[in-house]
Amino acid sequence: DVMIELQQVSKLYRGQKTPAVEDVSMTIRRGEIVVLVGPSGCGKTTTMKMINRLIEPTSGRIMVDGSDVTSLDPTELRRRIGYVIQQVGLFPHMSVATNVGLVPKMLGWDRKRIDARVDELLHLVGLEPGQYRHRLPRQLSGGQQQRVGVARALAADPPVMLMDEPFGATDPLTRDRLQNEFLRLQEKLQKTIVFVTHDFDEAIKMGSRIAVLGDRSSIRQFDTPERLLSN
Numbered sequence: 067d068v069m070i071e072l073q074q075v076s077k078l079y080r081g082q083k084t085p086a087v088e089d090v091s092m093t094i095r096r097g098e099i100v101v102l103v104g105p106s107g108c109g110k111t112t113t114m115k116m117i118n119r120l121i122e123p124t125s126g127r128i129m130v131d132g133s134d135v136t137s138l139d140p141t142e143l144r145r146r147i148g149y150v151i152q153q154v155g156l157f158p159h160m161s162v163a164t165n166v167g168l169v170p171k172m173l174g175w176d177r178k179r180i181d182a183r184v185d186e187l188l189h190l191v192g193l194e195p196g197q198y199r200h201r202l203p204r205q206l207s208g209g210q211q212q213r214v215g216v217a218r219a220l221a222a223d224p225p226v227m228l229m230d231e232p233f234g235a236t237d238p239l240t241r242d243r244l245q246n247e248f249l250r251l252q253e254k255l256q257k258t259i260v261f262v263t264h265d266f267d268e269a270i271k272m273g274s275r276i277a278v279l280g281d282r283s284s285i286r287q288f289d290t291p292e293r294l295l296s297n
């Protein structure tokens with residue numbers, strides 16, 4: 067049951083001599099957490115942005131849930147794909163609740179349904195709604211902001227989650243806790259997840275399969291954590 071497919075995808079940024087991503091093909095099945103791990107600059111973020119159609123591949127094709135991403139309008143994309151990034155990207159002047167409810171609002175949900183969903187999500191990520199829904203991002207710790215980022219990405223219950231160094235900005239202890247909580251959540255949610263990190267330990271912990279990337283995102287190994295560790 068294929069959920070995401072990259073078919074010979076390349077990206078050459080304008081003005082660059084070498085491609086950031088070159089001829090990458092990959093198949094991701096429903097319910098997997100596939101981790102892309104590799105050094106800084108190897109093209110992980112570029113790959114994520116192409117899956118989310120923030121940038122276009124120079125060549126190749128990307129399928130998500132049976133559709134070529136170039137055929138999906140922004141609303142359909144957000145219905146299918148939740149995106150979590152390291153710098154969270156919460157709107158600083160908007161409350162936690164408004165941030166979390168952005169995509170449902172864009173999808174035209176009514177106010178009552180949005181409010182109920184926001185409370186459900188905050189609860190899900192371990193933030194007491196009564197205490198946190200009216201706060202501004204700057205009134206939260208880094209770890210709490212990351213939780214809000216995860217809640218926002220989950221808001222419209224997309225089948226796919228793209229997580230780019232989602233816990234990267236937090237201290238080691240908070241990071242460990244967020245990882246554990248997210249894995250527990252995923253047992254319930256069964257999302258298809260692409261997770262980017264440059265930290266091999268995090269890859270081993272989070273991945274059901276791990277793609278070890280080299281230059282231009284060339285796939286050096288692609289296997290389960292158990293098999294990678296035994297080699």
Ligand code: ADP
Nearest residue numbers: 079080082086105106107108109110111112113
């Ligand atoms: P990673 O996420 O693995 O750190 P990136 O995808 O961010 O790698 O970057 C891959 C390569 O593409 C790097 O050499 C980076 O400098 C380059 N790059 C990224 N974004 C752009 C851009 N907008 N324009 C030109 N080059 C870029």
Ligand code: ADP
Nearest residue numbers: 079082106107110111112115151152153230231
């Ligand atoms: P990340 O890998 O987490 O995206 P970077 O610092 O590499 O962090 O990139 C930050 C932003 O700058 C990204 O939006 C990326 O597309 C852009 N960028 C990265 N490298 C380049 C580059 N060489 N030229 C232009 N823009 C770049």
